[in-house]
Amino acid sequence: MIVIFLAMIACVIAGGQLGPMTGNYDFNTSNPFASASSPDPRPGAGDGAAAMDPFQMAMKKGASGYAVCGGCHQGNGMGIPGQFPPLAGSEWVTGGTERLVRVVQHGLVGAITVKGQGYNTPGGMMAFGAAMSAGDLANVLTYIRNTWGNEATMITKEMVEKVRSVETRTAQWTAPELEKFAAANVPGDIPAGPGAAAPAEAK
Ligand code: HEC
Numbered sequence: 358m359i360v361i362f363l364a365m366i367a368c369v370i371a372g373g374q375l376g377p378m379t380g381n382y383d384f385n386t387s388n389p390f391a392s393a394s395s396p397d398p399r400p401g402a403g404d405g406a407a408a409m410d411p412f413q414m415a416m417k418k419g420a421s422g423y424a425v426c427g428g429c430h431q432g433n434g435m436g437i438p439g440q441f442p443p444l445a446g447s448e449w450v451t452g453g454t455e456r457l458v459r460v461v462q463h464g465l466v467g468a469i470t471v472k473g474q475g476y477n478t479p480g481g482m483m484a485f486g487a488a489m490s491a492g493d494l495a496n497v498l499t500y501i502r503n504t505w506g507n508e509a510t511m512i513t514k515e516m517v518e519k520v521r522s523v524e525t526r527t528a529q530w531t532a533p534e535l536e537k538f539a540a541a542n543v544p545g546d547i548p549a550g551p552g553a554a555a556p557a558e559a560k
Contacts, residue, residue, distance in 0.1 A: 415495065420500055429482075433505065434504060438474075442469065442472075443472060449471060450501050451507050452539055453541045453542055456541070457512070458543060459520060461486075463486060463528070463530055464530065468532065482529070498517075510546040512546065515545055516545050
């Protein structure tokens with residue numbers, strides 16, 4: 358009993374400390390219900406959030422962030438033939454993170470080949486950089502890199518910020534311009550998977 362009780366106290370304290378520190382936990386300091394002595398009573402508040410590792414958290418947030426992409430690339434990531442290229446199994450998605458971040462940050466226009474199929478949708482894809490925070494963008498990219506059978510490293514907020522800090526471009530990219538980034542990775546990527554981020558942090 359006493360052990361369980363102590364463990365619960367430790368969780369409450371750790372949750373309160375860890376949340377604001379990591380920024381992974383949407384801790385609302387102005388929430389009138391929340392205080393150090395009485396945990397937030399709202400349904401779901403604190404539930405599991407503190408127990409989720411950074412990868413699981415990114416996947417959860419990325420899944421809801423993906424709503425802005427799903428209208429074109431579809432919920433199953435298969436896109437629409439001849440119109441919107443697939444993200445499932447796409448070499449653009451699981452390949453170099455330098456290219457992937459730029460595609461979504463600045464948009465993409467003109468002829469492109471994905472999984473051997475050509476696309477050239479008028480107008481191409483708009484830029485999402487201005488509309489999305491670095492963290493939101495990172496979560497969506499981690500999500501599409503690890504859904505529908507895709508498997509690739511996590512993209513962190515810091516990585517998106519790194520690209521933003523060196524890339525002043527505002528126009529949409531074209532596929533040939535991005536060729537040089539096809540296999541290049543933004544420094545700092547970490548393997549995806551439950552718990553994978555923990556050892557990287559401990560280094
Ligand atoms: C309005 C429709 C639309 C939306 C919304 C959209 N895309 Fe796209 N996307 C496209 C089109 C069209 C292309 C191909 C552009 C070209 O032909 O140059 C593309 C290409 C891509 C590519 C490279 C090719 C591939 O299939 O892997 C990636 C990666 C991508 N989009 C990711 C995203 C992500 C992530 C989001 C959400 C943040 C998103 N897109 C939202 C239309 C869209």
